[in-house]
Amino acid sequence: MTSGPSPRVAVLGVGLIGGSIGLAAKGRLGAEVVGFGHRPQTVARAVEIGALDRGAATVAEACEGAELVFCAAPVAILPAMVGEALRASGPETVVTDVGSTKRELVKACGGDERFIGGHPLAGAETAGVENAREDLFEGARWYLTPTDRSSGLLYDRLQRLLSELGARPQAIDAASHDRLMATVSHMPHVVANALAAEAAQALTDGTERLPEVGPSFRDATRVAGSNPSIWADIFATNRDAVAGSVESVARRLGEAAELIRDGDRERLVAWHAAAGEDRRRLLESDSSAGPLHELRIVVDNRPGTIAELALALGEAGVNIEDMALYPAPDMTSGAVTLWVAGSAGAERAAQLVRGLGHTVSVLGAGE
Secondary structure: OOOOOOOEEEEEOOOHHHHHHHHHHHHHHOOEEEEEOOOHHHHHHHHHOOOOOEEOOOHHHHHOOOOEEEEOOOHHHHHHHHHHHHHHOOOOOEEEEOOOOOHHHHHHHOOOOOEOEEEEOOOOOOOOHHHOOOOOOOOOEEEEEOOOOOOHHHHHHHHHHHHHOOOEEEEOOHHHHHHHHHHHHHHHHHHHHHHHHHHHHHHOOOOOOOOOOOHHHHHHOOOOOOOHHHHHHHHHHOHHHHHHHHHHHHHHHHHHHHHHHHOOHHHHHHHHHHHHHHHHHHHOOOOOOOOEEEEEEEEEOOOOHHHHHHHHHHHOOOOEEEEEEEEOOOOOEEEEEEEEEOHHHHHHHHHHHHHOOOEEEEEOOOO
């Protein structure tokens, strides 16, 4: 998007994430950023620090002429905000969000081809637009949840813009996203809350003074009780997946209790070491997957094709690093060019694409 005219971006909600989107869009895309928020003083501060070019009095005013609209509000009000943004936006406008739960939102708004749900895995210890940073999304995974109704052209525009902001977009279906987040994002808050309550009860000796706690306890409970109203909404909108994760972890804790009660040192060493290896693999960066390889795919021009490709590769762990669309003059077919990292990833992607019934050729790195 940087090669053409400067885009206009609307940001609805100007806290940490919305403010950082504004700073990144202005600094990296040269975009004009217009913002809306329910607190005029926050919008004014966002303009003052350079996160917005100007504030708008209404959602409709913010969305007027925008190519992309980011809804950065608490998950409980996102369906209403996204709906209002869609009504206020033109036919070529992409509307997305940054909420950490997706299934209920996509169910409410996914029928509109202009809406593509999103969730950046980025944040900071401190909230508020005062702490917004242009580099907040640098190297961060940014999940996108297209549906079979999503416009391929608009999906391409959105993922390109996110890449230019420094993020690493990846497609995932809404239900899979919520199950994943229940385990790796929402469950740690549940565990921290339970551990803090357990320690407070177990360590109280009847006096008002609690004993000192160690660094392990501080690290494990860092997120306990954070932003109660926000997290109540997250738990409520992802209740089935979070509750299922709680039950699964409870079973694992029960197994751990039996293992520890048995006292077999060798089994305890193996259990502890296995947990460390699991953590290492989960945190291991995939940035060293190798040079980019180009896949050229011939597709029929039908709704949902781009979402189908992106979701199939995303579910297989193959990330699309870049994408380009080339519709045929008669618009009945077209070509899609994808770039994925590493020869193994390229071959896996080609196999998946062929399995979907498309013709694909793979070019080596640098060809």
